[in-house]
Amino acid sequence: MTFSIIGSGNIAWFFGKKIAAGGHQCKAVYGRNEATVKELSDALLSPKFGGIDDIQDEISDVCFLAVSDAAVAEVAAKLHFKKTILVHMAGALPLDTIKNASPDYAVLWPVYSILRNNATAHRDMPLAWNVSGDRAKRFVLEMAHAVSDNLFEAKDEQRKWLHLSAVMTNNFINHLLSINEKICAENHLPASSLQPLITQTFERVKHASPATIQTGPAIRKDEATIEQHLKLLEAQPALYKVYEAMTNSIKAMHKMK
Structure with missing residues (x-):
């Protein structure tokens, strides 16, 4: 099968290289940045590259619109x-x-944070798909299998919720880690001292539901420790609200059980 790509960012590089490595031929790369479009075109041995206005029908079986979310409707x-x-x-x-x-x-x-050069060797990266009909399904899943074995169908509403969960899992957790790094720096503590705990936490959730392994003062109803922590954050109202909201959320979730 043949494919073309619109875009030359992280997603375009990752999927282009994976799909080409799976035996599918790239026929064209299109985009707004001529230099990066040509670079990707050369990397994929594509015979054609150009701008958005150069895009042609029937040059490939499938065209991947690998642009930012905000640009999808505009380009389409x-x-x-x-x-x-x-x-x-x-x-x-x-x-x-x-x-x-x-x-x-x-x-x-x-369902993964894609970087241009993290073309992982493993084949379990989750790929959520949805199609307009049988023809699209046949071609798209064939190419998707060049990237991963972990494919699953997700309708629009399901994908919205999964996207929200992905943001909380990836972006929010990373932000919390950034906050903790800052707290350590401000108090002359090595942020590396938290690394084993971070590793342990993520190892544990591989094998158990996060709700079943929740620990900490909120689930223990240790109000003295909670108050002590909140007192430390009184001069930082934004962090105070984060801590308070997370604590209340843990209490509410485990009160329901």
Whole structure:
């Protein structure tokens, strides 16, 4: 099968290299940044590259719209495919965002934080998919299997909730770790002292439900420790609210059990 890519960022590089390595031929790379588009085109041995206005129908079986979420609708509005299957890769956007650009269309969203050079060797990266029909399903899943063995269907509403969960799991947790790093620095403590605890936490949730292994003063109803922590944060109202909200959330979740 053949494919083309619109975009030259992290997603385009990651999927382009994986799909090409799976035996599918890249026929074209398109995008706004001529230098990075040509670089990706050369890396994928693509015979054609160009700008958004150069995109052609039928140059490939599938065209991956690997652009930012904000640009998906804008770029799709410029496309008028009759044969090429169009695939957007945005977890938070509905399948029908691109329905006017092609009769056959799909979503293929990696539940993973993609960087250009982290083309992981493992084949268990979760890929959520949704399609307009059988033709799109056949082509898109064939190419998706070049990337991962962990494929699952997720309709629009399901994908919204999964995207929200992914943001909380990845972005929010990373932000909490950043806060803790700052707290350590301000108090002349090595942030590395928390690393074994971080590692232990993520190892444990691989094998058990996070709710069943919750620890800490909130679940123990240790009000003295909670008050002590809140007192430390009185001069930092934003962090005070974060700590208080997380504590109350833990209490509420475990009160329901």
